[in-house]
Amino acid sequence: MVKFPASQLDRTFAALVDPTRREILARLAREDTVSIGELARPFTIKLPAVMKHLDVLSAAGLISRSKQGRVVSVRLAPKPMAEAMDWLRRYERFWSVRLDRLAAYAEAAEAKSGQTSAGENAT
Amino acid sequence: MVKFPASQLDRTFAALVDPTRREILARLAREDTVSIGELARPFTIKLPAVMKHLDVLSAAGLISRSKQGRVVSVRLAPKPMAEAMDWLRRYERFWSVRLDRLAAYAEAAEAKSGQTSAGENAT
Numbered sequence: 001m002v003k004f005p006a007s008q009l010d011r012t013f014a015a016l017v018d019p020t021r022r023e024i025l026a027r028l029a030r031e032d033t034v035s036i037g038e039l040a041r042p043f044t045i046k047l048p049a050v051m052k053h054l055d056v057l058s059a060a061g062l063i064s065r066s067k068q069g070r071v072v073s074v075r076l077a078p079k080p081m082a083e084a085m086d087w088l089r090r091y092e093r094f095w096s097v098r099l100d101r102l103a104a105y106a107e108a109a110e111a112k113s114g115q116t117s118a119g120e121n122a123t
Numbered sequence: 124m125v126k127f128p129a130s131q132l133d134r135t136f137a138a139l140v141d142p143t144r145r146e147i148l149a150r151l152a153r154e155d156t157v158s159i160g161e162l163a164r165p166f167t168i169k170l171p172a173v174m175k176h177l178d179v180l181s182a183a184g185l186i187s188r189s190k191q192g193r194v195v196s197v198r199l200a201p202k203p204m205a206e207a208m209d210w211l212r213r214y215e216r217f218w219s220v221r222l223d224r225l226a227a228y229a230e231a232a233e234a235k236s237g238q239t240s241a242g243e244n245a246t
Contacts, residue, residue: 013139022132022210029214032221078218078225085215087145088208091152095201098155102201 028076151199
């Protein structure tokens with residue numbers, strides 16, 4: 001069994017718990033390097049709150065910061081995200097079998113109830 | 124942009140933060156239904172601690188419990204796991220480009236340092 005560095009996975013998943021942080025990560029995935037001002041703009045929360053989330057992401061090793069003049073920009077560190085994805089992917093084939101089974105069961109149940117109500121309508 | 128139910132994603136990622144809970148989920152992914160006694164056996168932590176983790180997983184909607192006689196068994200609820208995976212997968216293509224770029228950069232740097240040291244050896 002492959003051993004993953006538990007503490008990095010812990011930190012990555014902890015960073016992903018918050019919707020604002022997920023939003024930030026999603027934007028950084030799409031846009032490469034974004035200034036903090038630019039990054040904070042779409043949020044209704046204030047800049048210090050965004051900065052706090054950036055601190056969490058930075059401590060988790062999910063982003064890196066760089067400074068050019070007075071502008072601080074952040075960028076995604078892709079490796080921990082890929083590791084989190086790999087962890088989930090290892091088990092995906094197992095749960096996808098079960099999802100398919102659930103879907104088939106729901107379909108069968110629906111077909112059956114459809115037959116029943118058709119039968120009811122006929123009488 | 125697809126909207127994911129934020130609170131379920133919050134709960135799923137929060138459940139994934141702990142290595143013991145990840146271990147439990149991994150086992151449930153592979154083995155379908157497992158009794159709690161069986162599930163607790165490989166862990167060095169005590170049964171009440173395992174039960175606490177199961178409570179967290181249950182509250183997060185990641186497992187369901189059933190009772191047969193005196194044996195309580197648990198089973199994975201695959202849907203939230205699939206949702207977490209889907210969230211990560213949406214951004215994977217972006218960060219995988221960057222991972223490839225990092226790998227290419229590291230390779231180029233290595234090749235260059237190899238050349239340098241070969242040159243140094245020649246003199």
